[in-house]
Amino acid sequence: MSSPQKDIEEPTSSNDVKGAEENAGKEEVTAAPEPRPPAKRPLSSTVIEISDTESDDSDVCAVTSYQASADEVKRIRGADYSSSSSSSSSGSYSSDSESPWEDDSLLVAEPRVRGKLPRACLNPRASRTDDPLLNPALKSQELIDRLKTHWKEQKDMSTSEVSLTCDPFRLVLLHDLLSNADIINNMVDDMNTLDWTRKKMDLYEFHQTVDLASLTWQRSIKGIYELLKTEIMSWVSEVMGLELVSVSASCSLYGPGDHLLVHDDMMSDRRVAFVLYLAPWRCTYTTVHTVHNGDGDHSTSDQAEGGGGGGGWSAAMGGALRLRARDGAGRAGGAARAVLPRNNMLALFKVGPDSFHQVEEVVSLEIPRLSINGWFHGPAPPTDPAPPPPPPYEPPPLLKPHNQVVVLSEWVDSAYMSPVSRAAVQAQMERDSEVSLRAFLLPERRRQLLEALQSPEVEWEHVGPANERRYCRVKLDGLEAGAAPPAGPAPWAGAGAVRALLQLAGAAAWLRLLQDCTDLQLRHYQRLELQRWQRGDFTLLPPRSHYQEARLEAVLYLGVPERTLCGGCTTYVAPEEEGEPEAEGGALVTVPPVDNALTLVYCDAGAASFTKYLSKMTMRPDECFYILTCTYKE
Structure with a gap:
């Protein structure tokens, strides 16, 4: 058996001569065996530099090769660890072969590196003293x-x-x-x-x-x-x-x-x-x-x-x-x-x-x-034509509420029908100029509306231009709030349910309900829309001429997913004030998208609103929700 000392010794010429003399007496024609090189690799003192920059302040990591003894390996890996290729402190060696040169170590030829190893540059930088140069x-x-x-x-x-x-x-x-x-x-x-x-x-x-x-x-x-x-x-x-x-x-x-x-x-x-x-x-x-x-x-x-x-x-x-x-x-x-x-x-x-x-x-x-x-x-080129003036603003017409029969108890949850609850809503409006009424519509009426809005009978149209707004709205051909309803009982499917909702928003009974909740003497309404919102939709702040009068705005969200959305909220700001209106503390009121919630906001002259861009990060391509909006004036 070989000793630990011989495992790391280089064969000498005297060992060769001794082996030749012992074999000569047994078989004279047999040549002395070639000595096997040692299985242990020589120690290395390589220095490795790790850096992602060519600058002089790079980090240098000096790594010196080290060969642990069997006792150190056992101390690190546990007492049950054993290796047939490692020497023990007692000098014993375990091998399946009787050959004195047998070892299960892998002999790898490692060329000696001359000079400094190159540094790996993952993201190469220029020198800190360099300036950008035009191509x-x-x-x-x-x-x-x-x-x-x-x-x-x-x-x-x-x-x-x-x-x-x-x-x-x-x-x-x-x-x-x-x-x-x-x-x-x-x-x-x-x-x-x-x-x-x-x-x-x-x-x-x-x-x-x-x-x-x-x-x-x-x-x-x-x-x-x-x-x-x-x-x-x-x-x-x-x-x-x-x-x-x-x-x-x-x-x-x-x-x-x-x-x-x-x-x-x-x-x-x-x-x-x-x-x-x-x-x-x-x-x-x-x-x-x-x-x-x-x-x-x-x-x-x-x-x-x-x-x-x-x-x-x-x-x-x-x-x-x-x-x-x-x-x-x-x-x-x-x-x-x-x-x-x-x-x-x-x-x-x-x-x-x-x-x-x-x-x-x-x-x-x-x-x-x-x-x-x-x-x-720079100055304007003399050859460039002057930009065209914006088109004159034509305000939407003011409409009077109709007197067709509308039974509010068939639409509104009973919690908001009592005089006590209306007085509480009015008190909050006087204090905050806004109020949000959750679970406003009856659950069955809400379900019928959502099913009707997905019907192919309901026609939608895209609203633009792209530098002002993007969403879809119900075509009002024959569905206006004041249009005469079809004969017989109102159907609660398809276009019939949509017509009934629009008639509710323009009914005299509905305006009296809003008067009880706001203490405003409302006489007219305008901008009645039933909108469909998908990811990528938005509205921007309107021109100044659009918000120069006081008004009450009603916003009803329907079919909003229960999870938190990024965007889709209606924000009220004062654009005439300095700074960015929606910066921290700048928004007057922010109405989050909550399913079946009616929000009433009283806007003074100079207050405007927009609906924030609806991110694709939180809405699937096939998802949508709906917003019923209308403006009421005294």
Whole structure:
């Protein structure tokens, strides 16, 4: 049996001679056996450096190889552990073979490493002293002249460096803006040190920083701001033929459910809008969602650009920049083109009355949508036509309540029919100017209504334009509140039940019930709608002329899922006040979507309402609920 000492010894020439002499006496023609190399590997003193950056402040982890003895292994793994390849302290060796060289250890040839091992860079960074550099290929005068000609003639153009599309409006994409793209990882690092503000209103919901001009020590982000207001602004000015004098920019972060609805960016002296996409990671999403926020009318001809080769983002994650065409009246129409975020890509378009666009809802739960976006500012070009004035406001007609027979006890829960309960509701209205009446309709009447609203007899129509609202409502042809009911008893199925509900909302008996609950002398009503809401639906704040009179608004939710929803709430704000009305503490009243709950809100002149974008994160494609809304005036 071999000893522990011999296991690690190298065979010597004397051992070879001794073996040859012993075998010579038994069989002279047999040659001495070749000595077997040792099974134990030599110790190594390799140093491994672990870092994801090339900078000098990388972490270094020094690892020295160490071979534990059998006793140490038993102490760590337990007393029952045994190994036939390990030496024991007593010098015994266990093996199935009688050969003195037998060992079940695996002999691996390990080449000696000379010099320093290379470091694995998962997300390579540029040096902290580097500045963002514009891609030299974009500075080619030949490329600039060619792009300038295509821009002026409104012709599409595509090269490896830049692309120009003209439908629905002119859009320029610079595919590799920075020559040192590794500095984008530095920008993402610097974003972690910025102060982010949650921006939430009827039109948008995302995180944003202050203007980049106020930054001091974030070198990479400060560097891209300096590049925007110098080389890039001059490049854009030459290509588009515009006089640009300044730039405003900030960082934006879109998390799950964040979005930016349809708008045209026309404000003050904005001339060119830009978005620099930062997506230096690998994309893992493979499932593509087919529903887009405010985008249910897009056609199969939609074209998607970006993404793909740039890595970091896919269509399944949402967040695409979607461009919209205009309808015959010059309003925002159907979606025509989608641009997916692509790392190191800059999107540019001229701001004008046709530049309707939006950012789709982000559904990625792993990584956010990051960008640096803003506008180049300058005087209005003398050749541009003045924007058309908004169409004159035509208020909806005021309707008088009808005197057809309506039995309230067949609709309203008995808890709200007694004088005592109405007095309690009136007291809360006087105190808070709003009240929510839960379980308002009788359970059987509610069930009949929900079944009727799913009937094919009920016709729905889409409501727009896309830059103001998106939902469906019941067509009122023959279903108006004052229309004569069909002969015989009112049917409680299909269009008959819908007609009965609309007649209830416009009945004189119903207005007397509201008077008892609010102490208001209500005489007229308007804007009576029965709406169907699905994910992606929304309404924005109306123009100022729509909310210049005091009024009572009634909102009845029906068929709302029991789980918590993201969006779908009706929010009342005072848009004339400074700041963002829906910021913390800014909303006057927020009405959550609760099934079979009637909410009454008294609005002074200057108070307006909108219904928040209904997120696809909490609503299935086949789900919907309903809202009955009506405005009453004294």
